Amino acid sequence: MTRVAGSLAIVLAAGLVLGGITHLAMVLAMPMLAGNTAFHRHAAALSPGETRLLVAQQDGTDVPFADPAVAMAVCAFDITEGPLRVEAPMPEGFGSLSVHGRDGTVLYSVTDRTAVNGVVTLVVMTRQQHDEALAAGRSDEASPELRFVSPRLQGLVVVRALAPYPSSLPEARERAAAMECMSAND
Amino acid sequence: MPAILCILATFAIAALVGVTTVDWATSGRPPLGALSIGPWVTWPALGGRDVDPYARAITVRSGALPLGTGEGIEFLASRDDAGQPLHVSCNYTVSGSMPAARAWTLTVYDPSGGTQGERAGLTSAEVLRRPDGAVDITLSRRALPGNWLPLPPSGRFILALRLYDSPQSADPAAIEPATMPRIVRGDCS
Numbered sequence: 152m153t154r155v156a157g158s159l160a161i162v163l164a165a166g167l168v169l170g171g172i173t174h175l176a177m178v179l180a181m182p183m184l185a186g187n188t189a190f191h192r193h194a195a196a197l198s199p200g201e202t203r204l205l206v207a208q209q210d211g212t213d214v215p216f217a218d219p220a221v222a223m224a225v226c227a228f229d230i231t232e233g234p235l236r237v238e239a240p241m242p243e244g245f246g247s248l249s250v251h252g253r254d255g256t257v258l259y260s261v262t263d264r265t266a267v268n269g270v271v272t273l274v275v276m277t278r279q280q281h282d283e284a285l286a287a288g289r290s291d292e293a294s295p296e297l298r299f300v301s302p303r304l305q306g307l308v309v310v311r312a313l314a315p316y317p318s319s320l321p322e323a324r325e326r327a328a329a330m331e332c333m334s335a336n337d
Numbered sequence: 338m339p340a341i342l343c344i345l346a347t348f349a350i351a352a353l354v355g356v357t358t359v360d361w362a363t364s365g366r367p368p369l370g371a372l373s374i375g376p377w378v379t380w381p382a383l384g385g386r387d388v389d390p391y392a393r394a395i396t397v398r399s400g401a402l403p404l405g406t407g408e409g410i411e412f413l414a415s416r417d418d419a420g421q422p423l424h425v426s427c428n429y430t431v432s433g434s435m436p437a438a439r440a441w442t443l444t445v446y447d448p449s450g451g452t453q454g455e456r457a458g459l460t461s462a463e464v465l466r467r468p469d470g471a472v473d474i475t476l477s478r479r480a481l482p483g484n485w486l487p488l489p490p491s492g493r494f495i496l497a498l499r500l501y502d503s504p505q506s507a508d509p510a511a512i513e514p515a516t517m518p519r520i521v522r523g524d525c526s
Contacts, residue, residue: 162343166350173355174362181363181394188397215399215450216413218499219457220442223402244462245440245501247408255396256388260405262502302386309402313440313501315462317455 182254189214190227190253190307222312222324226332229305234276234284236296236335237308241266242326245313250275252303259299267295274298274335275308308332359394366413367392372509374517376420377412377498381509384410399450409438409501410509415448415493417520423496425488428523429476431496434469435461436516438500443474443518445486446495453489458497472518496520 177184185191217223228235239248241263248271249260265271274296276284281300310330314323362368369389370382382388383396384406396403404411416422417429435441444458452458464472464484474484476496488494498518505512 158343162346163350165347167354169347169351170354170358173351174358177355177359178363178390178394181359181390182397185394185397189400189402192400215401216411216446216497217402217450218442218444218497219452220444220460225402247405247501249402249405249408251402254393255400255402256386256393257384257403257405258386260384260407262408264502307402311408313442313460315440315460317463 188253189225189251189255190305218311218313220314220317220320222314222320222327224310224312224327224330226308226330227306228275228308228332230275230277230280230301231304232334234274234280234335235308235332237271237273237275237330237332239271239273239310239330240326241269241271242312242314242323244315244319244323246271246326247311248273249309249311250299250301251307251309253305253307255307258301258303258306261297265297270295272296273308275301276335277301277304362391363394363398365395367395374412374509374512374514376414376416376418376520377517378414379410379412379509381406381410384408384506401450404499406506408506409499409503410506412498412500412517414496414498414520417522419522421522423494423520424525425478425491425494427525430473430521430523431476431518432471432473432521433518434471434516435498435518436500436503436505436512438503440501442497442499442501443486444497444499445476445488446497447489448493448495450495454487456487459484459486474518475523477523 246263250258252258272295278300281298310327312323312327314320367380368391370380372379372381380392383392383403431443441461442458446452459474466472472484474486475481476486476488478488
């Protein structure tokens with residue numbers, strides 16, 4: 152009887168320890184496991200290898216806890232082949248731009264204070280592409296572009312345009328949808 | 338007990354414990370790194386790269402696109418100032434001056450993060466102010482004069498206060514608690 156109880160205790164203890172290891176492994180692997188990430192949702196609608204604009208809907212279902220007063224537009228990037236150049240016109244009120252990794256975490260974010268003539272120009276590049284651009288002497292001092300050295304090769308660029316009044320929402324959506332994501336090599 | 342049975346039971350317990358605790362820990366709000374100012378809660382690490390594995394897992398699972406630190410701060414409240422859960426059967430007043438920001442929005446969500454109807458939020462531009470610059474916003478299922486936000490038909494709800502282009506987004510802990518709006522419960526039906 153005591154032997155059965157003893158082996159039961161061992162089974163329980165071993166199960167709990169293994170369960171704990173499973174827990175930690177699953178939490179750490181969640182970016183690979185989850186199929187409902189922002190990247191999957193938005194990049195799935197984009198053709199592979201190409202960055203194309205996708206307008207986020209404001210019906211409250213696409214992105215949970217999205218601000219209904221803010222128009223969002225998103226494009227996916229993959230900078231393995233070359234840097235990404237984003238040109239995002241900013242709205243009258245408040246606008247911002249953020250770079251997210253595949254897992255949705257924020258890598259970089261700026262507001263429209265960095266805009267030149269109402270347009271935020273952001274180049275997302277790898278460390279090597281950045282060094283090559285510097286060596287090629289393309290770092291024009293007067294260039295209004297922001298350079299972001301991304302730690303990830305793939306991700307999303309999100310533009311937000313705040314509509315101060317409900318009547319200005321169509322304009323904010325139009326402004327957000329006007330973001331252009333293109334290969335910087337062209 | 339036969340050894341094979343022991344091993345199978347061990348793996349069954351491990352799988353059950355692992356999966357249920359992961360599901361519990363990665364649905365809802367990040368368990369670590371919360372900053373509370375009165376009833377308002379924010380997770381400063383969500384807006385940057387230094388995000389812990391649990392917060393990352395939650396972001397990934399929900400498909401959310403968090404607001405970056407460079408863009409602003411997002412506060413959520415699911416309780417009033419007295420610590421009672423926010424419920425649509427009561428009226429609430431959100432009042433006070435707001436922390437410094439170029440623009441702010443106050444939005445009512447159902448617990449899953451969806452909004453109801455055309456008018457789920459108010460922005461700093463459209464709100465009516467008192468002579469001293471402070472605001473009073475009434476939350477109720479019935480239409481009321483002044484700054485009114487309708488509540489969803491049933492259940493609990495969540496309030497979100499977003500401060501866009503706030504000088505304090507880099508260090509939300511430095512926000513003066515007195516500048517955050519108070520959530521006071523009115524009469525309940």
